[in-house]
Amino acid sequence: MSAPSVLERIQALDAYAPGLSIAEIRQRHGLDQVIKLASNENPRGASPLAQEAIRRHAGLAFRYPQGGNPRLTEALARLHDVAPERMVVGNGSDEIIDLLIRMLAAPGEHSLVCCLPCFSIYPIQARVAGVELRRCALREDFSMDFDGLAALADASTRLVFVTTPDNPSGYCPPRADVARLARLLAEKAPEALLVVDEAYMDFAEDESATSLLADGPLPENVAVLRTFSKSWGLAGLRLGYGIVPSSLADGFWRCRLPFSVNVLAEEAALAALEDTTFRAATLATVRAGRRALADGLARLGCRVWPSQANFLMFRLPKGHTARTCFDALLRRGIIIRPLTSYGLPDCLRVSVGNPEENAAFLHALEEELRATEDA
Numbered sequence: 001m002s003a004p005s006v007l008e009r010i011q012a013l014d015a016y017a018p019g020l021s022i023a024e025i026r027q028r029h030g031l032d033q034v035i036k037l038a039s040n041e042n043p044r045g046a047s048p049l050a051q052e053a054i055r056r057h058a059g060l061a062f063r064y065p066q067g068g069n070p071r072l073t074e075a076l077a078r079l080h081d082v083a084p085e086r087m088v089v090g091n092g093s094d095e096i097i098d099l100l101i102r103m104l105a106a107p108g109e110h111s112l113v114c115c116l117p118c119f120s121i122y123p124i125q126a127r128v129a130g131v132e133l134r135r136c137a138l139r140e141d142f143s144m145d146f147d148g149l150a151a152l153a154d155a156s157t158r159l160v161f162v163t164t165p166d167n168p169s170g171y172c173p174p175r176a177d178v179a180r181l182a183r184l185l186a187e188k189a190p191e192a193l194l195v196v197d198e199a200y201m202d203f204a205e206d207e208s209a210t211s212l213l214a215d216g217p218l219p220e221n222v223a224v225l226r227t228f229s230k231s232w233g234l235a236g237l238r239l240g241y242g243i244v245p246s247s248l249a250d251g252f253w254r255c256r257l258p259f260s261v262n263v264l265a266e267e268a269a270l271a272a273l274e275d276t277t278f279r280a281a282t283l284a285t286v287r288a289g290r291r292a293l294a295d296g297l298a299r300l301g302c303r304v305w306p307s308q309a310n311f312l313m314f315r316l317p318k319g320h321t322a323r324t325c326f327d328a329l330l331r332r333g334i335i336i337r338p339l340t341s342y343g344l345p346d347c348l349r350v351s352v353g354n355p356e357e358n359a360a361f362l363h364a365l366e367e368e369l370r371a372t373e374d375a
């Protein structure tokens with residue numbers, strides 16, 4: 001007897017490589033204090049009102065959530081001034097990405113187009129679903145080649161993914177270019193949904209000038225994704241949302257597992273939406289920290305790419321290797337993100353932390369660069 005064998009396409013997968021956890025590094029290096037700047041989490045933690053809501057509703061943990069999370073979808077529809085019928089919520093935007101792929105694309109029949117490199121959940125879940133992947137390389141400066149993306153799409157294409165601001169570079173394409181891509185796709189690939197992942201959009205200098213959501217009604221073939229994991233400070237509770245064409249929302253609710261957004265995540269999100277003080281503080285902390293980190297990295301001789309997100313991608317000065325530096329920072333209790341899994345072994349990504357974390361990171365990096373210079 002033997003256990004059934006896992007599908008070949010699953011065996012061939014490289015699993016998503018998450019940022020290392022604080023507990024892991026504390027234990028491995030025997031450290032008391034570890035700073036994590038690896039997963040673009042909120043530098044101010046979770047909103048106090050959200051924490052209070054979790055405590056207040058802890059006793060409800062024995063109840064199933066209300067099917068379809070109507071209170072949450074209605075609150076989000078009000079936030080973005082869209083019809084509630086178009087709002088979907090999931091266990092992180094990861095779940096929404098996965099479901100969109102499985103709802104729209106049939107294995108061995110349809111194709112999905114995304115950038116190279118890009119947020120790795122899109123290609124991983126495409127492979128899980130057995131969908132053909134077509135990838136368009138980013139330009140040298142990490143801007144997106146939208147004509148190239150559109151050229152890869154055809155009648156078989158069911159999904160095209162664009163992240164703005166992009167992960168891991170932080171690049172934010174002009175909104176007019178994204179809108180133009182939607183028009184190009186409507187002609188070339190009439191069955192394709194353009195998924196615009198705006199996970200980091202609220203950190204942009206001027207969200208109203210760059211978000212598709214602030215530009216009138218969305219084109220018919222566009223879905224926009226947002227998440228509570230970054231600016232709303234609830235990554236551990238797993239909650240994302242999407243504004244999708246209403247026919248798709250209908251399909252979404254049919255195939256989403258009924259209770260994937262849990263009771264406490266829902267209550268915490270509703271409270272976080274009310275916590276305008278925390279939210280304003282978060283955005284201010286990130287924008288100021290982003291400038292401080294970019295200046296500090298440049299001062300150390302690093303190449304830093306302009307970012308509209310809550311992280312920065314950078315390359316070390318000549319003579320230093322990213323992997324060595326990443327490991328050395330780990331030993332000092334600072335976790336950042338190597339980009340080998342994105343195919344960028346020379347680059348590193350650091351999340352914007354609070355002022356103390358940013359300073360500790362820059363200080364450790366400076367010492368490390370000096371130490372390896374001497375060696």
Ligand SMILES: *Cc1c(COP(=O)(O)O)cnc(C)c1O
Nearest residue numbers: 092093094119167199227229240
């Ligand atoms: C962090 C991130 C998300 C959010 O994922 P969740 O599942 O909502 O935590 C989505 N897209 C991109 C590009 C991200 O970097």
